[in-house]
Amino acid sequence: MPEGHSVHRLARQFGDVFAGERLAVTSPQGRFAQGAALLDGHILIGSTAHGKHLFLEFENSLILHVHLGLYGAWNFGGDASFRGASSIGAPRRVGEREVRDDAGADNPAYAGPPDPVGAVRVRLTSAHGWADLRGATTCETITDAEAASVLARLGPDPLQNLAGNRESFTEAALAKRTPIAALLMDQKVIAGVGNVYRAEVLFRQGLDPWLPGTALPAEAARRLWDDTVAVMSDGVRDGRIVTTPPRYWTASEGLPAPEDSHFVYRRQGLDCRNCGTPVALAELGARKLYWCPSCQSA
DNA sequence: CGACAATGTGTAA
DNA sequence: TACACCTTGTCGA
Numbered sequence: 055m056p057e058g059h060s061v062h063r064l065a066r067q068f069g070d071v072f073a074g075e076r077l078a079v080t081s082p083q084g085r086f087a088q089g090a091a092l093l094d095g096h097i098l099i100g101s102t103a104h105g106k107h108l109f110l111e112f113e114n115s116l117i118l119h120v121h122l123g124l125y126g127a128w129n130f131g132g133d134a135s136f137r138g139a140s141s142i143g144a145p146r147r148v149g150e151r152e153v154r155d156d157a158g159a160d161n162p163a164y165a166g167p168p169d170p171v172g173a174v175r176v177r178l179t180s181a182h183g184w185a186d187l188r189g190a191t192t193c194e195t196i197t198d199a200e201a202a203s204v205l206a207r208l209g210p211d212p213l214q215n216l217a218g219n220r221e222s223f224t225e226a227a228l229a230k231r232t233p234i235a236a237l238l239m240d241q242k243v244i245a246g247v248g249n250v251y252r253a254e255v256l257f258r259q260g261l262d263p264w265l266p267g268t269a270l271p272a273e274a275a276r277r278l279w280d281d282t283v284a285v286m287s288d289g290v291r292d293g294r295i296v297t298t299p300p301r302y303w304t305a306s307e308g309l310p311a312p313e314d315s316h317f318v319y320r321r322q323g324l325d326c327r328n329c330g331t332p333v334a335l336a337e338l339g340a341r342k343l344y345w346c347p348s349c350q351s352a
Numbered sequence: 353c354g355a356c357a358a359t360g361t362g363t364a365a
Numbered sequence: 366t367a368c369a370c371c372t373t374g375t376c377g378a
Contacts, residue, residue: 057359106360124360125372144372145359173372189372191361241361248359295359319359340366341360 056122058246059289060142061103062213063152064128068101068110068185071130071139075180079118082170082177082186089195090176092116098178105208105245107192109201117201118176123191132183133164140293144189149312152293208245212283213290224275227267234270234278235263235343247282250319251289253344254297255282257317260352263338263345274352302327318344 079093097113110118120126127143130136140152167184170177175193178185187193196204209226210219226243227234237243238252247255256263259278261270289295296315303310317327322335322344331348 060359121361122359123370123372124358126360127372147358147374189370191370239360250359252359340368342358 056106056127056143056145057248057251057286057289057295058103058105058211058213059286059295060293061106061108061122061246062290063140063293064108064142065101065103067130067139067142068098068108071132071136071183072098072110072178072180072185073100074098075182077112078177078179080177080179082174086176086193089118089193092195093118103211104205104214105211105241106248107204107208107245115198117196117198119192119194119196119201119204120187120190121192123189126190127188129186129188130183131167132180136183139183142293147312149294149315151309207242209240209242211245212279212286213246215283220276220279223279224272227275227278228270228272229267231266231268233264233338234261234267235345236339237267238278239339239341244279244282246286249341250295250316251282251286251297253319254295254317255285257346257350258285258297260350262350262352263343265352298327318346320344 074097076095076097078095079090081087081090093112093116099111099113102109106121108120122143125144127141129141130139138154140154142152167177167179170186173188174186175190176187210222223244227237230237235252235256238247255278258281261274261278285297292309294309296309297317298310298314303314305311318333321333323332326333326346326349329346329348331346334345334347336343
């Protein structure tokens with residue numbers, strides 16, 4: 055799925071284009087008809103993200119809770135007020151960037167949303183535009199109490215980086231014999247990291263992915279947290295996961311080409327950008343793990 | 353056209 | 366550990 059940075063961008067975007075608006079909420083696909091009816095015709099108050107979870111709060115105190123899972127995505131469109139609203143969701147290629155909707159820019163006579171294409175789980179429509187959700191693993195209408203129980207299952211979010219979060223992460227990471235690569239994917243330990251950031255921050259920190267949490271020095275865990283905060287914050291800014299610094303980019307303008315954006319993710323068999331050793335690939339917990347056996351030996 | 357993978361997660365065995 | 370979930374782009378026949 056889109057990792058935490060994409061969900062935080064979605065939260066911001068929903069606030070930008072829909073907050074304060076009365077929304078029609080429908081389920082063209084039908085699977086979410088009941089939950090949609092509970093929200094239909096109510097005003098969106100705000101939107102928040104924690105890790106990979108998105109919460110859209112309505113004025114009737116109900117919340118639309120969405121988790122995109124492996125292949126969920128939101129698409130946006132509308133009038134000029136939607137200019138810059140990106141479609142955000144499951145990437146289909148390495149380094150794929152968000153697709154911006156510029157329909158409103160040269161089409162001020164916005165006449166309403168198009169007919170739904172494909173399996174649209176939920177559609178939000180305001181007077182100015184629309185948003186379609188497809189393929190999400192979770193899409194449900196919940197109460198405040200239910201939202202609180204979702205949050206209770208999640209660890210600290212590096213994109214909130216509140217006081218005490220770094221120590222909470224450090225404590226949780228050092229408490230288990232689980233390999234650090236698995237701990238980074240445990241949303242109770244750190245919320246919002248996915249398979250790309252997991253591989254990339256471990257490389258950036260020179261950490262052996264198989265090192266048990268119990269063997270990780272506390273200082274290394276703190277550096278790992280801080281680097282995750284930094285690299286995911288860049289992701290929120292850029293709308294893309296870029297973990298390589300500019301000296302690794304062949305393009306001189308703007309962001310790097312997709313193939314220059316990562317150190318190890320999906321680079322198995324290719325030379326490590328630092329030492330030339332072939333990048334390794336293994337399965338860990340049914341997900342692919344990429345790392346440089348030479349650089350990541352700490 | 354079918355098989356398969358994909359930046360996930362929950363549940364059963 | 367396996368698979369169910371459920372969507373779409375890519376790749377090979």
